[in-house]
Amino acid sequence: MYQVLYCLTDEHDWRLVALGGAVCLLASAAAISLFHRARAAHGGARVAWITLDAAVAGGGIWATHFIAMLAYGPGAAGAYDIPVTLLSLIFAIAVTFIGLSISVSTTRRPLVAVGGAVVGGGVAAMHYTGMMALDIPADISWATGTVTVSILLGIIFGSLALFVAGRSDSLSDALGATVLLTVAIVSHHFTAMGAVQLTPDPARAIGGLSIPPASMSFLTASAAVAIIAIALVAALLDRRAKGELGRQQVVLDTALENMSQGLCMFDSEGKILLFNERYAAMLRRSDMQLTGRLLLDVLKEEQAKGQWNGDPDQFFARLVEDARGGRTTTDVAKRFGRSIRVVNQPMQGGGWVATFEDITEWLEAQAKISHMARHDALTNLPNRMLFHERLEQGLRVAKANDQLAVLCLDLDHFKDINDSLGHPIGDALLQQVGRRLAACVGENDTVARLGGDEFAVVQLGRSEEAAATVLAGRLVEVISAPYEIADHQIVIGVSIGISLSPQDGSNPDELLKNADLALYRAKADGRGTYRFFEAGMDARAQARRLLEMDLRAALQRSEFEVHYQPIRDVASDRVVAFEALLRWNHPQRGLISPISFIPLAEETGLIVQLGELVLRRACADAATWPDDIGVAVNLSPVQFKSPNLIASVVDALESSGLAARRLELEITESVLLQNSEATLAILHELRAKGVRISLDDFGTGYSSLSYLRSFPFDKIKIDRSFVSELATREDSMAIIRAVTGLGRSLGIVTTAEGVENDAQLELLRREGCTQAQGYLFSKPRPASDVAMMLERPRLRASA
Secondary structure, three states: OHHHHHHHHHOEOHHHHHHHHHHHHHHHHHHHHHHHHHHHOOHHHHHHHHHHHHHHHHHHHHHHHHHHHHHEHHHOOOEEEHHHHHHHHHHHHHHHHHHHHHHHOOOOHHHHHHHHHHHHHHHHHHHHHHHHOEEOOEEEEEOHHHHHHHHHHHHHHHHHHHHHHHHOOOHHHHHHHHHHHHHHHHHHHHHHHHOEEEEEOOOOOOOOOEEOHHHHHHHHHHHHHHHHHHHHHHHHHHHHHHHHHHHHHHHHHHHHHOOOOEEEEEOOOOEEEEEOHHHHHHOOOOOOOOOOOEHHHHHHHHHHOOOOOOOHHHHHHHHHHHHHOOOOEEEEEEEOOEEEEEEEEEOOOOOEEEEEEEOHHHHHHHHHHHHHHHEOOOOOOEOHHHHHHHHHHHHHHOOOOOEEEEEEEEEEOHHHHHHHHOHHHHHHHHHHHHHHHHHHOOOOOEEEEEEOOEEEEEEEEEOOHHHHHHHHHHHHHHHHOOEEEOOEEEOOEEEEEEEEEOOOOOOHHHHHHHHHHHHHHHHHOOOOOEEEOOHHHHHHHHHHHHHHHHHHHHHHHOOEEEEEEEEEEOOOOEEEEEEEEEEEEEOOOEEEOHHHHHHHHHHHOOHHHHHHHHHHHHHHHHOOOOOOOEEEEEOOHHHHHOOOHHHHHHHHHHHHOOOHHHEEEEEOHHHHHOOHHHHHHHHHHHHHOOOEEEEEEEOOOOOHHHHHHHOOOOEEEEOHHHHOOOOOOHHHHHHHHHHHHHHHHHOOEEEEOOOOOHHHHHHHHHOOOOEEOOOOOEOOEEHHHHHHHHHOOOEOOOO
16 A cells, blocks of 8 residues: 555656546546436447447546556656557457446346446556556566555446446436546556556667657547547537437426326336326325335335235236236226226336226226117117027026026007107107016016017026916016006007927027017917917918018019909999909919908008009099999008008099099098097098098997097998898898998998898898999909999809
C-alpha cells in the first residue's frame, strides 16, 4: 500500500493525473449512458449500440492509461512501441464489448455482474498490454501481490458498476455506475503502477517502432478529444432518445389510463413494474402500494382482509412458472361480484403482462343471446331446438322399463281469435296457454312452443301408458277453461297427438312425426280431444300427402271440370238455375268425388284457387245460357279469409259479361261462425253489387234463425237430410213445413235439396216449397249437356 501511495504522490504529475481522471469520468458517463440505450434496443440496433459503447469505454480506458503514463515521471525518458500500443487499444475495446454484451442481453442480476467483471478484466488486459508497450532503458519487474490486487480491484468495481447500472436507468443509478466504473479504471491503474519496479539499464536501446512521449501526448490528446466528442454525441443522442422516450411515455401513460382494460406488468420475480388506474380500480387496490411489490405480498394482504380466496402461494407460483415457460394463459376470475377475464402474456426474460377486462355485462349478454336462441321469445318456453335436445337427452337417460311420451298440441281455431280480436290478444292468449301448460307437467318434463299455436310436451320417467292419458286429459281440460284477456272472455280448445317410446319410435324425429300424425287424427275426429299414434296412421298420412301432391299437379294440368245440376221451379216445373259443382277428372282414378278432395283443399288453402276457377268458369258458361237462367256457386269458409274474394267475384262477372243478378253465391252456416262481423260486411258488399246470396244446408247448424235476422238472404236451401225422410218421419215434415212457412213470411225463396222421387216432390209442392233440386231431375252434368237439361224436364240419374 505504501508503494502505491508513494508512486501516486511522488512519481506522477498531478495535473496530468487530474486530466486523466476527468477523461476517465467523462468516458465512464458516456459508457453507462450508452449501456442503458443498448438495453432498450433490440436486434441489430442493440449490437450497434453495444459496439459504440465498447468503443467509448475501451477508448476511455486506453486514453486514461496513457495520459496517466505521461504523468508518470520515471517513464518520461522512454517511448512506446506502436504495434503493442495499438494492440492494447484493441484489447480494451474487444474485451469491453464481450462484457457489455453479457450484461446487456440479460436481466438476471448475477449475469449482469459477470459482464461487469469481464469489463474490469478488460481494463487489466489493456493496462498490462499497454505497459508492455513502454520502451525505456531499464528493466521492468512487477510486485506479484500488488498486480493481483490491481486486477481484483478492476474486476470488483467493474462488476459493481454494471450491476448498479442494470438495476434501472434512474439518475442516481446512472451516477453511481459512472463513479464505480471510473473507480474501477483509476484504482486498477494506479495500484498496478505501484507494482512497477524499474532497474536502470543504460545498455537497453529504444526500438525503431517506438513513438516518443511528445508524439504520444498528441495521440493521447487526440484520443481524449475523440472520446469527449463521442461522449458529447452520445449524450446528445441519449438526450434526444430520452426526450423521445419521455414523449412516448406520455403517450403510453395516456393510453394506459384511457384503456377500458386494466393492465399490470410484472418482472421475472413477480414484482409489479407498472399498472394503470383501471387495474387498481377494478381490483380495488387503489389504496395499496403496488409498484415494486411482489404480487404474492399483495395477494396475502388481500387474503388477510378477506378479499382473496384460495392459496396465494400456489396461484403465484403457477403464474411465474407459466411466464418462464412462455405460456399465455386466460382465466375468468370472480372479484367483488364481477366477472373479470385475465390474460397473462409472457415477456422475454420471464416477466409477464396481465390484462384485466370486466366481462360481466358481456357474459350476461351472451347468456341472454343463448337463452333467446333456445327459448320462445313470446312465452319464454323452450323452442324447437331446446325441445329436440331435451328429447334426445330423455331418450339417452331412459331406463329399460321407463316410458317416454311425446305430446304434440295444436290450439283449435286459434287463427279465428287472431283474425277477430287481433294479434295482441292472440299473443296474450298464447302466453296464458304456455303458463297453464307449464303448471300441468312434472318438474322433469319439458313444455315447448314449436311455433304459431303449436306446443309440445316431453313426459319423462313414467312406466305406464296411463300416465300420458292422464296428462293429455288434464291438458285438454285446463286449456279449454275460459280466458279473461282485455275484457274479452275467450274459450279455445286443444287437440293432442301422443307417441310413446320405445314402441312408437326410438329417435326424436320419429317420435315427433308419429305424434303429429296422431294430432292430425285428433283434429279429424272433431278436435278438443287426444289420440295415441297407431301404425295405420302413417299409411293414411302418406296417402293424404300423395293426394295433396296430385291436387296441386291437377291445378297445373287443368284436370278440374265444372258440372251443373238443374234447379227447378216447383210451381211451373221449369229450370230456373243451375248449381255449379266441381269434379276432378283424374287421369288414373277417373272422376273423383268432391268429398274426397274438398276437405284437403280447404286445409291446404288450395280451395281459394279452386273456388276462383269454378267462379270464372261458371260465369263464363252461364253467359251463354238464356237470360232468365241463373247459376249458383258454392263458397268455402276459407275463401272468406282471402282479401281478394270480392275482387275475384267482380272480375269473373266483368270478364264473362254475366249480369250480377244471375249469379247466386251459396254459403253454409260455418262461414258465419268465424269472424261474423267481417263476413257479414263482405256479404253486404256483394249483395250491394247485385249478387244474390243463399244460405245452404239450412237447419243443420246452431243458430240458423239468428242468421236470418243478421243478413237478408235471397234464398235458403233445405238440407237433403230432411228431404230424404219426408215420407217416413213426421218431424222432418214438420221442419219442412216450418221452413217453407218462414220463407213465405220473410219473402225468401226456399229450395229443397236431394229430391229423388215424385212423392217427395209432391209433398214439397203441397207445403209451398219454391224450388227443388235432385237426382229426380238430373245428376250433375257437363256444361255441354245444359241445353239438353233445359229442353227435357227430367233427366234421371240413370239416363
